[in-house]
Amino acid sequence: MTPPPALDTQLLSALSAVLGRPEGTIGLHEPEFAGNEWAYVKACIDTGWVSSVGKYVDEFECRLAETTGAAYTVAVANGTAALQVALRLAGVEPGDEVLVPTLTFVATANAVCHLGAIPHFVDAEEATLGLDPDALADHLEAIVDVRGGRPVNRLSGRRIAAVVPMHAFGHAMRIERLLEVAGVYAIPVVEDAAESLGTSYRGRHTGTFGLVGTLSFNGNKIITTGGGGAILTNDPELGRRAKHLTTTAKLPHPWRFVHDEVAYNFRLPNLNAALGCAQLESLPRFLAEKRALAARYRTAFADTPGLAFVDAPAGSDSNFWLNAIRIKGGGKEAREQLLAAANGAGYQCRPAWDLMHTLTIFSDMPRAGVAVSEAVAASLINLPSSAKLGVAKV
Numbered sequence: 001m002t003p004p005p006a007l008d009t010q011l012l013s014a015l016s017a018v019l020g021r022p023e024g025t026i027g028l029h030e031p032e033f034a035g036n037e038w039a040y041v042k043a044c045i046d047t048g049w050v051s052s053v054g055k056y057v058d059e060f061e062c063r064l065a066e067t068t069g070a071a072y073t074v075a076v077a078n079g080t081a082a083l084q085v086a087l088r089l090a091g092v093e094p095g096d097e098v099l100v101p102t103l104t105f106v107a108t109a110n111a112v113c114h115l116g117a118i119p120h121f122v123d124a125e126e127a128t129l130g131l132d133p134d135a136l137a138d139h140l141e142a143i144v145d146v147r148g149g150r151p152v153n154r155l156s157g158r159r160i161a162a163v164v165p166m167h168a169f170g171h172a173m174r175i176e177r178l179l180e181v182a183g184v185y186a187i188p189v190v191e192d193a194a195e196s197l198g199t200s201y202r203g204r205h206t207g208t209f210g211l212v213g214t215l216s217f218n219g220n221k222i223i224t225t226g227g228g229g230a231i232l233t234n235d236p237e238l239g240r241r242a243k244h245l246t247t248t249a250k251l252p253h254p255w256r257f258v259h260d261e262v263a264y265n266f267r268l269p270n271l272n273a274a275l276g277c278a279q280l281e282s283l284p285r286f287l288a289e290k291r292a293l294a295a296r297y298r299t300a301f302a303d304t305p306g307l308a309f310v311d312a313p314a315g316s317d318s319n320f321w322l323n324a325i326r327i328k329g330g331g332k333e334a335r336e337q338l339l340a341a342a343n344g345a346g347y348q349c350r351p352a353w354d355l356m357h358t359l360t361i362f363s364d365m366p367r368a369g370v371a372v373s374e375a376v377a378a379s380l381i382n383l384p385s386s387a388k389l390g391v392a393k394v
């Protein structure tokens, strides 16, 4: 019996089967501007409406509402700002704890800290890579006292004010089960859907299940506004507050400057919203191309005995924002070797984020057991995933 080829050979032959041989480097995720981007941005410059006033912000918010099904959408400066305001809308106050997956981008935890609150890290599950609602239920049962109707971490004495599930790499986590678990303690759910524009869970768009949801339009996301984000909610009062809080809390008046709260200047400039309108027009094509690319990776990695394609979990109609593989039975050392081989051959591949609880800035924060996240992080590699790579080569 011939032994299987070395892991780096398995990886490189699958990558070249899907992507061909790179001339230069094939990036991890590159934006594409093939539609009305130039025309809309030029219209901003031609009319002088580049900043906080102009028609594209309203237009972008309307189109986002259509795409996601959220009743209210507020465009903001970036996804981190969206999370910060979403958490504030959910009632998070300084000194509270907020449950956050340790397997996430740093923005999720930073937003909690920006409010003076404390991230409390919880584990992911294998099947979705998102927060594990059942492990969370066990953890809450072990640590929560309900005092005066409020869930309190009995180890720290602090209130648990929110939970922030994240749909990792565009795959939906089990948001309905999470809503049940959080509902037992009346903990508000703020969904970090930064990576999952275009992904639905059982037919409903991610980011619209929780009390509030957030999106990001950073340069590496499925659509980009250069930098940008959005707050989604179905609650009219929260929608109104989201707009008010992100636009300096100014009361409408023809000439006076009356502000009724200390608020934020987090609005999305018209210039960026113009780019966003054009990008949203391309979203259906991006989704089709990204799903086609994922299908080709799925086929290529069906033949690699040591590497497994990370597929969409049950119930998730994924956008496949970032494709990923797992090294079967592998750890960090194999991962580093494979990353060196792939990047050396011109395929830009990346590991998952360093887990939040391992960052020095968060090392003192409370946490649950995180064994699954550690296993995932040690064995996961993200693959080049730009939409254009999904266009079938003739």
Ligand SMILES: *Cc1c(COP(=O)(O)O)cnc(C)c1O
Pocket (backbone or CB within 6 Å): 078, 079, 080, 081, 104, 105, 107, 108, 166, 192, 194, 195, 216, 217, 218, 228, 229
């Ligand atoms: C991109 C991203 C954000 C938001 O990032 P910004 O760069 O501030 O727009 C938040 N959470 C996750 C998981 C992300 O991937």
